[in-house]
Amino acid sequence: MHLGKAIRMERIMNRNNGRTIIVPLDHGVTVGPIYGLVDLRKTVDQVAEGGANAMLMHKGIPRCSHRAGGKDIGLIIHLSASTSLSPHPNAKALVGTVADALKLGADAISVHVNLGDETEPNMLADLGSLCAEANEWGMPVLAMMYARGPKIDNEYAPNIVAHCARVGVELGADIIKVNYTGDPQSFKKVVKGCCVPVVIAGGPKLESDRDLVQMVYDSIQAGGAGLSVGRNIFQHKKPAHIVAALNKIVHENWEVDAAMQLL
Template structure:
């Protein structure tokens, strides 16, 4: 009970979603674009974000700004920017705290791979059981090789494995990287998948084309941070994303919103 109702605050009636990720301050500090979370939240919510993925601190301090927008709380912590080579994320927040904050879903990072899967997949299973008790949807952010793991680990075969593992161990949605051939990933996973935005890019056409390809190959939305709030016009980027995700327009038509 409760999961379906909460998911309706994240997924629109078309079962698709545009999620703005704003959890970066918890590891990278006041990055350009999120120095003032209140202003950024106002911009992206006005621009058409379906849900905000953020930290307990942002959720607690900007509750009124978030309003009725879908809220996803991050439960775990990988490492700050001062640390390298640490990918086995630690759980910092309990599901109960997310319930008190009015969350519509929680998210944690996990993934198969040497040195990371024993801890992260155990976290996934334990939190999934806790989410069942509270009726809280769980989003698994799945990285083959671990959070910020080796780029060569992000292959279609490894993404297929990671997505299916998330479904089998109790997640309700998957957030993961995109690679060409993504239909093989969605075909083997029976829960919704949203693709993440990745590192900040200046090649907007390739960025939006990759999203369009993921969507036409079964992805049900996006969860993007820096490529939205790190852009000079976040609301225009959101118009493009909403056109791709919800209106199912082609890339050229959607990108016209950048200049309107």
Template sequence: MIGKQIRIERIMDRNTGKAVIIPMDHGMTLGQIDGLLNMTETVAEVSDGGANAIILHKGLVRPGHRRKGRDIGLIIHLSAGTSMNPDPNDKVLICSVEEAVSLGADAVSIHINLGAPQESKMIESAGMVVRDCNRWGIPLLAMIYPRGKGIDPNDPRHVGHAVRVAEELGADLVKTNYTGDPESFAKIVKASSIPVLIAGGEKGEDLDCYKTIYDAVHFAKCAGVCMGRNAFQRDNVAKFVSNISQVVHQGVRPEAI
């Protein structure tokens, strides 16, 4: 679909075919957390750092997106849930594809937790979102993780299964957990017909973060990184985002940063 192709070019680098995406949907889940207290400033810093796209909930598009700094791709997140829910892994739809289009979205994203009690409902909702994305020509990023009771979230079997579910549903991109080593992750990426991006997780040490991204992108050949707290909770957000962009797009080695 030409509409999807045009919009994917707004969130994936045309030269490298890879992306640095910074999700900032965490306020819905965690509340007023550090890094997301002034959305206008944080989005500007992320943009100035060279990220390809950001992810926001619909209510923060007006105060957060394209207010300052360079332009940046917009992905609107359709799923939500809070940490106060008895089942924090339960995600429901709070925005439609049509509504996201009206807000200027270049793409939309959904969240699925495999193994969670409400897995079936999340997959069912995702199927409906895919239908609407195809109708409107909007790319879909599926954020899909193994998160059920007793499930190892980094086990290659489970991560590979998560990627396959995204493919089977008809997603255009998939974000999931990194397995921890490039060899096992490379097999997952190679077996996928859609671009695979790694999640960032909680804030970690700079060098460790760069090394993980380098291994995933340049050894395992994944399509980039979709990193939230690990990016927007830094003391110098623009600098950190610039560094990971160099790792992803230019192949700069971690020790050279």
């Protein structure tokens, strides 16, 4: 691995276990300034204090969230965007470059691809090109790989998720983010089909803290490398506490009941 890429990977992942807790804060482009994304410095402080490895955001937001103090946390710049106002919300457009991320001091970039959408070819071309360019600069790439389109009946189906994950690996991504398939046995097959770390998405806001902690625990037991969860963390009433509980699961191999005591 390119030395620069290896160093940056260690800034967003635990170098001892290869796992990570990433908190995406990129939802403002998609749905606007929702709860948890208004005072970004406060939110970043809270997730950093809880032990998150990295935050993920669009290129304009570091100026609103850089704290110049507090606990350090990695930075991933997201390069894909679409809005809920569009008639084609699953069509992701590139809105940034590797150079943008480098200038911001980022440790990685991320790209979102919706397989099955009518604009899938464009998103695949963008992912492939960005992976090649990022590799030249030693910049890690996180690929958010989902199945969303007219042919997709269930985006959480194990074979669909495994296919999504494999596409990201095949095109050069260094970390893959996918939906959790619902049980460790099926998710283990997703992980087995990849030779790079696989993290799970949070999806819609869950009904309870235990649902989230259990899902992360199960994914780790299946060989997953952690999580990239947004709303279930930054909209939590105590973001630092839920991250701290997840930190014990991901980085210290705690059981669910023990981690729940922190909440």
